[in-house]
Amino acid sequence: MTTSLQDGQSAAGRAAARDSPLAAQVCDAAQGRGDAHDLAPAPWLHAGALLSPPDGTRGCAADRRKKKDLDVPEMPSIPNPFPELCCSPFTSVLSADLFPKANSRKKQVIKVYSEDETSRALDVPSDVTARDVCQLLILKNHYIDDHSWTLFEHLPHIGVERTIEDHELVIEVLSNWGIEEENKLYFRKNYAKYEFFKNPMYFFPEHMVSFATETNGEISPTQILQMFLSSSTYPEIHGFLHAKEQGKKSWKKIYFFLRRSGLYFSTKGTSKEPRHLQFFSEFGNSDIYVSLAGKKKHGAPTNYGFCFKPNKAGGPRDLKMLCAEEEQSRTCWVTAIRLLKRSISENSLVAMDFSGQKSRVIENPTEALSVAVEEGLAWRKKGCLRLGTHGSPTASSQSSATNMAIHRSQPWFHHKISRDEAQRLIIQQGLVDGVFLVRDSQSNPKTFVLSMSHGQKIKHFQIIPVEDDGEMFHTLDDGHTRFTDLIQLVEFYQLNKGVLPCKLKHYCARIAL
Numbered sequence: 001m002t003t004s005l006q007d008g009q010s011a012a013g014r015a016a017a018r019d020s021p022l023a024a025q026v027c028d029a030a031q032g033r034g035d036a037h038d039l040a041p042a043p044w045l046h047a048g049a050l051l052s053p054p055d056g057t058r059g060c061a062a063d064r065r066k067k068k069d070l071d072v073p074e075m076p077s078i079p080n081p082f083p084e085l086c087c088s089p090f091t092s093v094l095s096a097d098l099f100p101k102a103n104s105r106k107k108q109v110i111k112v113y114s115e116d117e118t119s120r121a122l123d124v125p126s127d128v129t130a131r132d133v134c135q136l137l138i139l140k141n142h143y144i145d146d147h148s149w150t151l152f153e154h155l156p157h158i159g160v161e162r163t164i165e166d167h168e169l170v171i172e173v174l175s176n177w178g179i180e181e182e183n184k185l186y187f188r189k190n191y192a193k194y195e196f197f198k199n200p201m202y203f204f205p206e207h208m209v210s211f212a213t214e215t216n217g218e219i220s221p222t223q224i225l226q227m228f229l230s231s232s233t234y235p236e237i238h239g240f241l242h243a244k245e246q247g248k249k250s251w252k253k254i255y256f257f258l259r260r261s262g263l264y265f266s267t268k269g270t271s272k273e274p275r276h277l278q279f280f281s282e283f284g285n286s287d288i289y290v291s292l293a294g295k296k297k298h299g300a301p302t303n304y305g306f307c308f309k310p311n312k313a314g315g316p317r318d319l320k321m322l323c324a325e326e327e328q329s330r331t332c333w334v335t336a337i338r339l340l341k342r343s344i345s346e347n348s349l350v351a352m353d354f355s356g357q358k359s360r361v362i363e364n365p366t367e368a369l370s371v372a373v374e375e376g377l378a379w380r381k382k383g384c385l386r387l388g389t390h391g392s393p394t395a396s397s398q399s400s401a402t403n404m405a406i407h408r409s410q411p412w413f414h415h416k417i418s419r420d421e422a423q424r425l426i427i428q429q430g431l432v433d434g435v436f437l438v439r440d441s442q443s444n445p446k447t448f449v450l451s452m453s454h455g456q457k458i459k460h461f462q463i464i465p466v467e468d469d470g471e472m473f474h475t476l477d478d479g480h481t482r483f484t485d486l487i488q489l490v491e492f493y494q495l496n497k498g499v500l501p502c503k504l505k506h507y508c509a510r511i512a513l
Helices: 002-019 021-030 055-069 090-098 130-141 170-175 221-229 294-298 327-342 366-391 395-409 419-428 486-495
Strands: 107-113 119-125 149-155 160-164 184-189 236-244 251-259 262-266 277-281 286-291 305-310 320-323 435-440 448-454 457-468 471-475
Touching: 107 130, 107 170, 119 130, 130 149, 130 170, 130 184, 236 327, 251 327, 286 294, 286 320, 286 327, 294 320, 305 327, 419 435, 419 448, 419 457, 471 486
Parallel strands: 107 184
Antiparallel strands: 107 119, 149 160, 149 184, 160 286, 236 251, 236 320, 251 262, 262 277, 286 305, 305 320, 435 448, 448 457, 457 471
């Protein structure tokens, strides 16, 4: 009788397992198979819960309860009806999905724009830096990394933007944006990003800089850099700036002083006595932005404006707006504040070598390599385009047309952009000596203009077409030096100063992401 009852119990257990997958999991858990977290123990899972034993077997049940109290495991009589599920390869996968690792990094999708308003979405971790984003875009688009690629924060509702430093966390920058603000991240070149390491005198004119210690004679560029990067002897920047009065539309010209503790202005002329100095702004909880349309947007007296904005969402009322008389003055203030704000962070500055007569960036041969690669690409493009003309019987009739259109494939050529657009593009990519582009002339059809930066000013040079024996040439010096196409002209002035104020060094290019 006992045997038949046990057989009936086993049959009932198999039927229950077939009818209910949950019962099968219970069986697995009872037999010690499967993951411990697949099914948590419930109070109703008892030895007699599935099927109460008859009276004849209560003695056995009592013995089982005694063994259970003594922690002696006993295999139940109910077999597992689905043994193939216990060793399923999907068990660990499902468990990993249901219970993710605690150290997994959260990811977020960001959108980055280029100058032509094309954009690209990137899935990045929460601790990604601006340098990481630049490197990712460089790799994805097969660009050459010459340490000038930069991520910009653009705030159109207040008309300002700033360079996001390489060490800054991008997600942290985005967290300060308002929900309804149409802010953007831009990816483009900025040749002035670390140019102050190479030419500090270019960024810090003598009449705007005062040193804490007395200096005998002229100070070398290396000494200036060491003072700016030192944590104890930071030079003082001073000069007149136009400041917008809080809550008003008027601007007031005041004498300012930049020190390690913050930005101050004098209430009495140019006096820097402590009793005449008043605090204006600190840098711990704010960032410095460059104004894009100060005259139009904020009624500034000049277009060389910059401002301090708190590290939070806000409008024009939260800005502390300033305006310089010229670009050199604005560049000095902005660069000095960048250095001062980030001098305590080791990751914000590139490594420098002060052992020689001139300072240099350590392990930075990429710039020379990029120039060589770019020249090689230009030479190959030119050779491929001219191969058919020199080897064909109709070379004389086709050479002029080919040479006149060969420049269209070059990254430094910009078709049908205005003078103002050219200036804006050069300013965006840094007012460093030798930044240039070539564009169509608006005043003289079928001619071209070379626009370049020198001395923090933008200059425009007319490229004049000259005809000789039925062939067209290009010249910048009234025909003394002639070139069959614009590529030859640009390559010549990249190697020779000629009639230009300096050599052509960095071209402005519009990239597409």
